[in-house]
Amino acid sequence: PAQIVCTGLGKTFGGGTEAVQALDLTLAAGQTTALVGPSGCGKSTLLRMIAGLEEPSFGTVTIGGAPPSETLRHAGLSVAFQDPSLLPWRSVRGNIELALRLARRPVDVAAVEALIALVGLDGFGDTKPAELSGGMRQRAAIARALATKPGLLLLDEPFGAVDELTRQQLAQDLPRIWEAQRTTTVLVTHSVSEAVLLSDRVIVLSPRPAQIVADIDIPLPRP
Numbered sequence: 001p002a003q004i005v006c007t008g009l010g011k012t013f014g015g016g017t018e019a020v021q022a023l024d025l026t027l028a029a030g031q032t033t034a035l036v037g038p039s040g041c042g043k044s045t046l047l048r049m050i051a052g053l054e055e056p057s058f059g060t061v062t063i064g065g066a067p068p069s070e071t072l073r074h075a076g077l078s079v080a081f082q083d084p085s086l087l088p089w090r091s092v093r094g095n096i097e098l099a100l101r102l103a104r105r106p107v108d109v110a111a112v113e114a115l116i117a118l119v120g121l122d123g124f125g126d127t128k129p130a131e132l133s134g135g136m137r138q139r140a141a142i143a144r145a146l147a148t149k150p151g152l153l154l155l156d157e158p159f160g161a162v163d164e165l166t167r168q169q170l171a172q173d174l175p176r177i178w179e180a181q182r183t184t185t186v187l188v189t190h191s192v193s194e195a196v197l198l199s200d201r202v203i204v205l206s207p208r209p210a211q212i213v214a215d216i217d218i219p220l221p222r223p
C-alpha cells in the first residue's frame with residue numbers, strides 16, 4: 001500500500017466553480033480514510049484527482065511519491081463507484097477474472113473463489129449481475145475491486161444504490177474484508193455512521209470549496 005499526499009490541491013471548473021481549494025492532506029499507507037461532507041462540496045472531485053481521472057488546477061497529488069498515473073500502471077488502483085458497473089453478460093467470477101486479466105495478473109482460481117466467499121457471495125460465482133440483488137452486486141463490485149490487490153482502493157458512495165438494511169449488513173462485513181486485505185482506501189460517503197464504522201480516520205469537509213473542518217482518528221478496534 002502507498003501513502004497519498006495532496007499539497008495545495010485545488011480544482012476550479014470552467015465557469016469558475018471552485019470545487020476544492022488549497023487542500024493539504026496526507027493519508028497513511030494501509031489506512032482507510034472516509035471523506036464526509038455535504039452534497040456538492042467537492043468530495044468526488046477530490047477522489048477523482050487522487051485517482052488521476054481529473055487534472056488539478058493547483059497543487060499536486062502523489063501516491064507513494066509518484067503521480068497517480070504511475071499508480072495506475074504499477075501499484076494498481078481500483079475504484080468502485082455508486083453504480084457497480086459489472087459487465088452484464090459475465091458472471092461474478094467472469095467479471096473478477098476479466099479485471100485480473102486487464103491488470104495483467106495471473107488468474108488464481110482458488111483465490112478468486114476465496115474472494116467471492118469473503119464478500120458473502122459463496123455459491124454465486126456463476127450468477128450474472130441481473131440475477132443478483134442490489135446489495136449482492138455491490139459486494140461483487142467490491143470483490144472485483146479487491147481482486148487485483150490494488151495499492152489504492154477508491155470508493156465513491158459504493159453503497160449508494162443499496163437499501164438501508166443492506167447498507168448496515170455491508171458496513172458490518174466490510175471491516176473484516178478490509179482487514180483480510182490491507183490496502184490504502186479512500187471512501188467518499190455522506191453517511192457519518194458509515195464513515196465511523198468503516199474507517200480508521202474520518203475527514204469532514206466544508207461546503208464547497210472543500211476544506212477540512214474536522215479530522216478524526218477512529219482508534220477503537222472496528223467491529
Ligand code: ADP
Pocket residue numbers: 013014017018019037038039040041042043044045046208
Ligand atoms: P460531491 O462529491 O461532494 O457531491 P462534487 O465533487 O461532485 O461534489 O462537485 C463539487 C462541485 O463541483 C459541485 O458544485 C459540482 O456541481 C461541481 N462540478 C463537479 N464536476 C464538474 C464539472 N465537470 N464541471 C463543472 N462543475 C463541476
Ligand code: ADP
Pocket residue numbers: 120121122133134135136162163165166
Ligand atoms: P438488496 O440490496 O436488494 O436489499 P440484499 O443483499 O439484502 O439485497 O439481498 C436480498 C436477498 O438476496 C436476501 O434476502 C437473500 O435471500 C439474498 N442474498 C443476499 N446475499 C446472499 C448470500 N450471501 N447468500 C445467499 N443469499 C443471499
